[in-house]
Amino acid sequence: MSMALEAHGLGKRYRRNWALRDCSLHLPAGRIAALVGPNGAGKSTLLNMAVGLLRPTEGTLRVLGQSPGGNRDLMDRIGFVAQDTPLYPDFTATELITMGAKLNRRWDTSLARERVERLGIPLDRRTGELSGGQRAQVALALALAKRPELLLLDEPVASLDPLARREFMQVLMGSVADGETTVLLSSHLLGDLERVCDYLIVLQAAHVQLLGGVDELVSEHKTLVGPRRERASIAGVSEIVRESHTDKQTTLLVRTDGPILDPAWSVHDVTLEDLVLAYLAYPAPGRAILGVAQ
Numbered sequence: 001m002s003m004a005l006e007a008h009g010l011g012k013r014y015r016r017n018w019a020l021r022d023c024s025l026h027l028p029a030g031r032i033a034a035l036v037g038p039n040g041a042g043k044s045t046l047l048n049m050a051v052g053l054l055r056p057t058e059g060t061l062r063v064l065g066q067s068p069g070g071n072r073d074l075m076d077r078i079g080f081v082a083q084d085t086p087l088y089p090d091f092t093a094t095e096l097i098t099m100g101a102k103l104n105r106r107w108d109t110s111l112a113r114e115r116v117e118r119l120g121i122p123l124d125r126r127t128g129e130l131s132g133g134q135r136a137q138v139a140l141a142l143a144l145a146k147r148p149e150l151l152l153l154d155e156p157v158a159s160l161d162p163l164a165r166r167e168f169m170q171v172l173m174g175s176v177a178d179g180e181t182t183v184l185l186s187s188h189l190l191g192d193l194e195r196v197c198d199y200l201i202v203l204q205a206a207h208v209q210l211l212g213g214v215d216e217l218v219s220e221h222k223t224l225v226g227p228r229r230e231r232a233s234i235a236g237v238s239e240i241v242r243e244s245h246t247d248k249q250t251t252l253l254v255r256t257d258g259p260i261l262d263p264a265w266s267v268h269d270v271t272l273e274d275l276v277l278a279y280l281a282y283p284a285p286g287r288a289i290l291g292v293a294q
C-alpha cells in the first residue's frame with residue numbers, strides 16, 4: 001500500500017515550545033483523512049511541514065514518497081489551502097486562474113472557472129473585495145484545479161455556509177473517487193467530517209492521540225454502561241479511554257480486543273464524534289499522566 005504521508009519521530013519546536021513532538025503517522029493513498037484536535041494542537045504545523053513551508057526540528061517526513069523541503073516536482077503534485085486562505089487581494093479570480101495555468105503543469109483552467117462561476121462568484125472582482133466565504137471558495141477552486149495527488153486543506157470550510165460546506169464535501173468525495181487523490185483536511189466540524197472522511201488523525205497537545213481507518217476505529221471502540229463499579233479489568237477491553245460515574249451507574253468508552261461477554265455491561269456502538277471527544281479528553285502521551293481518565 002503506498003503512503004501519501006509518512007512521519008517518524010517528527011517534531012517542530014518554536015523557540016522553547018514544541019508545536020509537534022514524537023509524531024509518527026502514516027496516511028495511505030486514496031483516503032479522505034480528517035485531522036482533528038483542539039486549538040494549538042499542531043494541525044497547521046503538520047500541514048505546513050508537509051508542503052515544505054516549515055522545516056522539521058527533528059524526525060522525518062515523507063510526502064508522496066519524497067522529502068518536501070524545496071522540492072518543486074513534489075509541490076506540483078500537492079494542492080494546499082492554508083488556514084486563512086491567502087489570495088493576492090488585488091487580483092481577480094480570472095487573473096489568479098491565468099497565473100495558476102502558467103505556474104502549474106497539470107492545471108485545469110476550465111475546472112476552476114466553471115466552479116467559481118457556478119458558485120455565483122464574480123470572476124472579475126478583486127478577491128480583496130469578496131466575502132470571506134467567497135475567498136475561501138476561490139482558494140479551494142484553485143487548489144482543485146491543480147489536480148493534485150494530495151490535497152491538504154487547513155480548515156477549508158470554516159467560513160462556508162452549511163449548504164456550501166455540504167457541496168464542497170461532496171466535491172471532495174468525488175475528487176478522490178478516482179482513487180488517485182488523497183485528501184487531508186483539518187476541521188473542528190465533526191459532523192461534516194463524519195460524513196466524508198474514512199481516515200482519522202487526532203492530534204492533542206503536539207502528539208498523535210489516535211490514528212487509523214474510521215470504520216476500524218469505530219468498530220473496535222464501544223460504550224459500556226453498567227452498575228457503578230470502580231476500575232476493574234474487563235475481559236475484551238484493552239484500554240479504558242474515558243469513564244464517568246453517577247451514584248448508580250458507570251459509563252465507559254473503551255477500546256476492545258475481543259467481545260465483551262460480561263452480562264453486567266450493556267454494549268453500545270460509538271460514533272466518530274464520540275470517539276474524537278473521548279480521545280481529546282484523554283491524557284496526552286508524554287504529559288504527566290495521573291491515571292487514565294480518572
Ligand SMILES: Nc1ncnc2c1ncn2[C@@H]1O[C@H](COP(=O)(O)OP(=O)(O)OP(=O)(O)O)[C@@H](O)[C@H]1O
Pocket residue numbers: 014017018019020037038039040041042043044045046083
Ligand atoms: N510562528 C509561531 N511561533 C511560535 N509558536 C507558534 C507559531 N506557530 C504556531 N505556534 C504554536 O505551536 C502550537 C501549534 O500551533 P498550530 O497552529 O499548529 O495549532 P493548530 O492545531 O493548527 O491550532 P488551531 O486549531 O487553533 O488552528 C501552538 O501552541 C502555537 O501557539
